[in-house]
Each structure stands twice: as C-alpha cells, then as structure tokens.
Amino acid sequence: MVKAVVCGAAGGIGQPLSLLLKLNPSVTELSLYDVVNAHGVATDLSHINTPATVKGFLPADNGAEKALAGADIVVIPAGVPRKPGMTRDDLFKVNAGICATLAQAIANACPKAFVCVISNPVNSTVPVFAETFRKAGCYDPKRLFGVTTLDVVRASTFVAEVIGKPQESSKYAIPVVGGHSGKTILPLLTQSDPQIPSAILNDKEKRDALVYRIQFGGDEVVKAKDGAGSATLSMAQAGAQFASWVIDAAFNGKQRVVQSYIDLSAAEGGEGIKKEIGGDCQWFSVNVELGRDGVQNILPIGNIDEQEQALLKEAVAELGPSIKKGLDFQPPAPKQ
Template sequence: MVKAVVLGAAGGIGQPLSLLLKTNLEVTELALYDIVNAPGVAVDLSHIATPAKVEGFLPPDNGLQKALAGAEVVVIPAGVPRKPGMTRDDLFKINAGIVRDLATAIATTAPKAFVLVISNPVNSTVPIVAEVFKQHKVFDPKRLFGVTTLDVVRASTFVAEVLGDRSLSPSVAVPVVGGHSGVTIVPLLSQSSHPLPSNLDTSTIDSLVNRIQFGGDEVVKAKDGAGSATLSMAYAGAEFTTKIIRALKGERGIIVPSYVNLTQEGGEALKKDLGKELDYFSAPVELGPNGVEKINGLGAIAPAERVLIDAALPELVASIEKGVSFIQTPKL
C-alpha cells in the first residue's frame, strides 16, 4: 500500500510521469495536483487496468492539502519549462516561489513523506524545500532528494553510443555526481560498468562529457522553443521513484545517485573527499526504509574528473546559497 503524489501533474513532465507511476503495481493510490487540468488527467489515467486509484485535485477547496493527505512519496515536477536562451538562473526566479509554496503544504500536511524534487534548478530548489521544512521543524535529510537520474540515464545512453552498440544502454552504469546543471554534472566515466576504449582520443571523451552535462540544451534546441526535456525526465523521475518505493517496502542494497543534504552518515567523509565545505551534493546514496541510509564517497577518480569536480564546486556553492537565501532573507 503506497500513496504517491505528483505536484504539477498536468505539465509536460507531470503527465508522462503520472502515467508511468500508474503502471507501477506497488502504487495503490495516486494523487495528482496542478493549477489546471489535474482532474482530467486523473480520469484519463483511471481507465488503465492497474491497481492504483487515481484522483486529481485543483487549488480550490484545499485541493493541495487533500492531495497530500496520507502521502508517502511526493514527486515535484511543478514549474515552468526551460525555453531557448533561458538559463537555469532564469528558471529560478519563477520556480523558486512555486516550490516554496508546495514545500509549505508538504511540511504542514505530509511531513513524513519522501520528497523527490524535479523542479529546476534542482541545485537551488532542494535547499529551498529544506529551509521551509526547517522553519516548520520537520526537516529530515534522509527523506529529501533531488532527482538527478536523467544525468545517469543520459550517461548510459551516450556511452553506449560511443561504444557503438545502443543495445548496451540499459546495462551501462555510469556514476554521475555533483549537481544537476551544466558544469555541476560530473560523469565518472572511469567507473563506467562498460569501460571506454583505452585508445579513445581526448576530444571524443571531452565531447561525451559535454553532451552529458548539456544534454538538456540539446533537447531545448531540437524542440525549437516548444519545450524542454519532458519525456526523458519523466522516465528518469519514474525510475528514481520506483527505487524509493522498493526501498520503502524493505528492499536492501539499492544505491542510486541523488542530490542530498550532507548532514547525515557519509556526508562529512564526502566533504573531505571534495575538499570543500558545502551542504548539498549529488552522490551515490544507499537507500533504506527510512530514506538515505548512507552517502557513499567518490571512490577512485581520474585526474580529469577531479578537474571537473573542482570546476563544479563554486557553482554548487552559489546555487545552494541562492536557494537558502530565498527563504532566509526577509522580503521587503
């Protein structure tokens, strides 16, 4: 018996994400919330022959609170999509307020839920959720996750392409650490389950890293102003949510990269590896019934990967501070 909630369920990510969660046989109740169209999406999905009962909610009549009541897993893809020429900083100005308000509702209605943040920019929106939870004295770092799975999915796909065999992509595993935007995305290709050829030239490796880091730009450009990475993000979000649900139901040994708060087991050791004091970082985390059980370290990394991490850290620190300040700084 698992109740999952999607906040922003009528959007470009929310609809396919809700569809994928409806097909998850472990989900017995699926609540969809958005400012428009959520009831229609819910009725559409309710015709699918899987166990989950689906209900859609709008803002009137405390719809958000009704959607969240009894929630065990809350996924947040709400927000505006990135358009051509728009940076994640531009996104922040719009999405920060949306995420703040949703986090407030979760803190007061479903404070024990696992919260999975997709809304960009994740590097800042996860700290926003944490600060709201702290204000309501319900913050549990084990239960808050920034979803960086799309970077892992892209790495698997693109490495398989470089190896010349796309059929390998489901089995290729590449740890991706750091954050979830541009240079903060650091694929650890040296730890790929399917190593790259030793004679691969540096320019090919650099291009591969760049494509993993800026794959979102590739999609925005290809859609020519009509959207961003919605379908692949929905797939990645559903993959991560499924692993959270499996851990919630008692499965052990699940390790996935996620952007998490470092004030928990393994966090201090990771900060020593990084050589930097910061509160959030995407790293492989071991999941359990209560959320994060342990944050794993980086392992053995190549010198070029250390350069990438060092380049990511200042960006991460600035993004984290932006999110924290958005909540902590009094508004005039």
C-alpha cells in the first residue's frame, strides 16, 4: 500500500511520469497536484485498469497539502522547463520559489515521505528543499534525493551507440557522479560494466566527444525541439525508474545501488566521499545503497583514471557555488 504524489503532474514531464507511476503495481494511491489541469490528467489516468486510485488537486482550498496528506513518496517535476539559451542558473530564479513552497507543504502534510526532486537546476533546488525542511524541523537527509538517473540512462545509451551496439544499451551500466548539469556531470567510463573497448577510452577525441554528449545531452533535446520544450519523456522515464527503486527498497525489501544527488551527511561514507573528491561539497551525486529508510549506505567513488580525476576537479569547483545558491535562497515574503 504505497501512496505516491506527483507535484507538477500536468506538465511535460509530469503527465508521462504520472502514467508510469499509475502502471507501477506497488502504487495503490496516486495524487496529482498542479496549478492547472490536474483534475483532467487524474481523470484520464483513472480509466487505466491498474491498482492505483487517482485524484487530482489544484491550489485552491489548500490543495497541495490535501494531495500530499499521508504520502509515502513524492516526485517533483514542478517548475518551468528550460528554453533555448537558458542556463540552469536562469531556471533557478524561477523554480526555487516553487520548490520552497512545495517543500513547506510536504513538511506540513507528509514530513516522513521520501522526496525525489526533478525540478531543475537540481544542484541548487535540492538544497532549497533541505533548508526548508530543516527550518520546519523535519529534515531527514536519508529521505531526500536529487534525481540524476537521466544522466545514467544517457550514458548507457550513448556508450552503446559509440560501440556500435545501440540495441544493447540496457546492458551497459556506467556510474555517473557529481551533479546534474554540464561539467558537474561525471560519467565514470572506466567503471563501465561491461568494459568499454580500450580503442574508445584511449582515443581522446572519441572519449571527449562521448563525455561531452553525456554532460550536455539536455542541450541536444532543447535544440531538437526548437524552443518547444526540453527533455520530458526521457526524464519522465528516468524519474519513474528512480521512484520505483525507492519504493522497492523501502516497501518491498529490494535493496539496490543507484546514483543520486544527496546530502553527504545522510549515511556513513559521506566523509570518505569528501576526501575522494578533494573538496567540501555537502551535496554530491554518488553511489547510494537504498534501503527501508532511504539512503542506507554511501559507497566510494572508487578508482578513476587521470582524465576522470581532472573532470572531477572541474565538477567540484562548479558545484560549490550552485549548492551555496540553494542553501542561501530566501523565498519572497507572502503577499498580504
């Protein structure tokens, strides 16, 4: 019996994400919240013959907290999408306020829920959630996740394409650590399972192009959609996949190792990560073992080569200001 909530359910990510959660057999109650069209999306999904009952909620009459009441897991794609020429820092100015408002509603209605943040820029918005929860007295770093799964999905897809086996993309597991934007995204190609052929790893031009495509795959989608949106379908699949992993670990006893952008104080191993990265980033996407309480263990980055070490330094340097921006964010005072 799992209640899942999608905040931003009527948007480009929210609708397919809600559909995928409706199809998850572990979800028995699905609440959809958005500023518009939530009832329509909920009615549409409610006709699908899977266990989850579906209800939609709008802001009127404290709709956010009604949607969130008793939630076990909350998935948040809410916010405006990235447009051509728009950086994730530009996005922050718009989306941080939305995130702070939703975080306060979660603190009021379901303070022990697992919270999976998709709203960009993740490097900054997740700390906004953390600080809002902290001020509300309900912050549990084990239960707050920045969803970076799309970077992992892209890495598998693009590696398989470069190797010439695109139909086998699901067979390649490439850890992706760091953050969730540009140079903060660090695909650990040397840790690929199965291994990437040395002819690719040792060819600097090919390897650089592969790393760049993984780091900036979102720009590829924005350009291809010609101003009509950003990555929505792939992000929805990645978000639903991550949510299913959390559900399986927390409610079905299926522990697994994933990558997620988390507070390094969430579990033992966080201090070790700080030593590995040579910086004092409080937030980092790392190998995480999921369990019944969320983050059960934080696992080491492990052995990386010189090229990945150089990329790691770049990622850490760029992450610091983004994290600070989220921690320092002050939501505007409510209108009288």
